Amino acid sequence: MTQGWRQLDVGVLGGGIGGMSVAIALRRAGHRVTIYEKHDFAGEVGASVSCAANGTRWLHEWGVDVEKGDPVVLKKLINRDWHTGEPVSTFDLDDYEEKWGYVYNMFHRQYMHRMLKDCAMQEKGEGIPVKLLVNHACQEIDLRTSTVTFKNGVQMQHDLIIGADGIGSAARGILGILPAKRPAEQSCLHANVSTEQAVKLGLVDYSQNAALEYWGGQEGKWDKIVLSPCNGGKLLSYYCFFPRDKGDYTTQAWGADSLPVEDLLAPYPELDAQVKAHLAIGVEVQPWRLWVHDPYPYIQKANVCLLGDAAHPMMPHQSQGACMAIEDAAALGIIFNKAYFQGDVREALEVYEKVRLPRATRVQAAAAKAAYNINERIGFSANKGKCATYKVEDEKKKLTIEEMNAYDMYKDIEEKLTTIRGEKFLAPFIAGLPIGLEMPNGVTVGA
Numbered sequence: 001m002t003q004g005w006r007q008l009d010v011g012v013l014g015g016g017i018g019g020m021s022v023a024i025a026l027r028r029a030g031h032r033v034t035i036y037e038k039h040d041f042a043g044e045v046g047a048s049v050s051c052a053a054n055g056t057r058w059l060h061e062w063g064v065d066v067e068k069g070d071p072v073v074l075k076k077l078i079n080r081d082w083h084t085g086e087p088v089s090t091f092d093l094d095d096y097e098e099k100w101g102y103v104y105n106m107f108h109r110q111y112m113h114r115m116l117k118d119c120a121m122q123e124k125g126e127g128i129p130v131k132l133l134v135n136h137a138c139q140e141i142d143l144r145t146s147t148v149t150f151k152n153g154v155q156m157q158h159d160l161i162i163g164a165d166g167i168g169s170a171a172r173g174i175l176g177i178l179p180a181k182r183p184a185e186q187s188c189l190h191a192n193v194s195t196e197q198a199v200k201l202g203l204v205d206y207s208q209n210a211a212l213e214y215w216g217g218q219e220g221k222w223d224k225i226v227l228s229p230c231n232g233g234k235l236l237s238y239y240c241f242f243p244r245d246k247g248d249y250t251t252q253a254w255g256a257d258s259l260p261v262e263d264l265l266a267p268y269p270e271l272d273a274q275v276k277a278h279l280a281i282g283v284e285v286q287p288w289r290l291w292v293h294d295p296y297p298y299i300q301k302a303n304v305c306l307l308g309d310a311a312h313p314m315m316p317h318q319s320q321g322a323c324m325a326i327e328d329a330a331a332l333g334i335i336f337n338k339a340y341f342q343g344d345v346r347e348a349l350e351v352y353e354k355v356r357l358p359r360a361t362r363v364q365a366a367a368a369k370a371a372y373n374i375n376e377r378i379g380f381s382a383n384k385g386k387c388a389t390y391k392v393e394d395e396k397k398k399l400t401i402e403e404m405n406a407y408d409m410y411k412d413i414e415e416k417l418t419t420i421r422g423e424k425f426l427a428p429f430i431a432g433l434p435i436g437l438e439m440p441n442g443v444t445v446g447a
């Protein structure tokens with residue numbers, strides 16, 4: 001154990017995917033954790049959440065029972081022609097696990113959440129089981145005394161406070177961060193389709209492909225349909241994007257009554273009839289508000305830090321929002337563990353910011369680009385020469401799968417920590433990537 005290490009009493013604001021993840025990581029690092037959640041998790045509407053190898057690896061490291069999430073292990077990314085549905089660009093994930101050590105999971109959001117909650121709160125496993133208090137909405141934080149005041153009048157003091165309270169974060173405003181944000185040019189409606197019902201009606205059984213499938217996205221337009229199978233393939237989760245002038249949902253909230261299916265079909269007169277027939281039997285049609293946030297200048301102050309969507313909300317087009325929240329959690333779990341933490345919370349949070357802000361900002365920018373050009377999406381971005389319509393803004397700047405999955409967070413943390421402590425970092429890594437790694441964008445790490 002490092003000299004100076006001490007057990008912290010940690011308060012996590014928000015019990016979503018990021019909040020549950022950080023609770024697991026910090027409990028394993030030896031700390032006492034309480035999660036304060038605004039809602040009570042009742043009545044949520046389902047949707048898929050993708051968890052690529054850079055997220056999945058931490059679930060395994062933390063001993064999460066991944067099978068509880070009933071995932072579909074993805075075998076392919078398929079981009080289809082908007083009108084005919086014929087494949088235009090595909091990315092095979094056959095050697096994905098062999099190459100990166102972990103699979104690409106597609107979870108159902110509620111199952112994933114439950115799987116993480118169980119892991120955080122169960123007796124089994126390393127550390128002290130996490131305490132969860134629902135119906136506790138953070139209202140104020142006294143940064144001087146690290147005391148949180150909740151809307152129900154309760155006040156709690158903690159050694160470390162983590163704002164994992166999502167895109168509308170209260171903690172972020174309290175830290176003095178005022179997001180520069182604007183509504184996206186694009187709207188999104190989500191719908192669920194039962195595979196069983198689709199098959200009964202004689203429609204295509206897309207679940208057989210175990211693929212994340214996309215219609216459109218090659219023409220520099222905002223229209224795109226994204227299909228992700230989850231619940232072991234029993235549920236097809238559809239994300240339907242279109243230009244905002246065809247329907248503005250920027251002020252409508254997820255979780256209200258289902259919208260009529262006609263709203264879902266209206267923007268797509270020319271869409272491939274096979275997928276359109278699926279959308280026609282869509283249920284639980286919900287708007288997903290899309291706002292573009294510029295990167296924040298900082299994500300920590302005093303004894304408080306932000307995590308997940310509170311720290312770096314991003315457009316959904318790299319499917320990395322949840323993975324970035326999981327990576328944030330993993331970073332805090334390492335920085336505060338017995339090998340690295342010497343008792344100085346301020347030093348630890350500065351390292352956290354130095355490790356997380358650049359990486360999340362890179363993904364955030366790439367997600368905004370992929371909104372109108374699917375070739376910028378990790379996976380398809382490797383298809384230069386394999387897809388007739390392949391084109392990216394700047395070959396050298398495109399985001400690659402290597403950057404996401406060859407990343408060694410321990411090395412990144414060691415580099416930042418030794419620098420802050422005025423020591424020398426000698427391992428052959430830069431920002432967590434091995435020096436000499438050749439990436440498909442033509443960049444060699446450290447060259």
Ligand SMILES: Cc1cc2nc3c(=O)[nH]c(=O)nc-3n(C[C@H](O)[C@H](O)[C@H](O)COP(=O)(O)OP(=O)(O)OC[C@H]3O[C@@H](n4cnc5c(N)ncnc54)[C@H](O)[C@@H]3O)c2cc1C
Pocket residue numbers: 013014015016017018019036037038039047048049050051136137138139164165166167168169170171190254288307308309310316319320321322323325
């Ligand atoms: C429909 C939909 C589909 C998505 N699909 C994908 C996908 O396929 N892949 C992917 O990687 N990402 C996806 N995302 C994004 C991903 O879910 C988020 O990036 C990820 O959940 C971030 O986790 P988080 O914990 O930061 O935020 P959230 O999961 O949003 O959790 C925030 C929590 O904080 C609580 N809260 C809010 N305010 C307060 C307060 N004042 N006090 C206390 N608690 C508070 C909320 O109730 C919530 O439980 C999707 C998001 C949505 C909405």
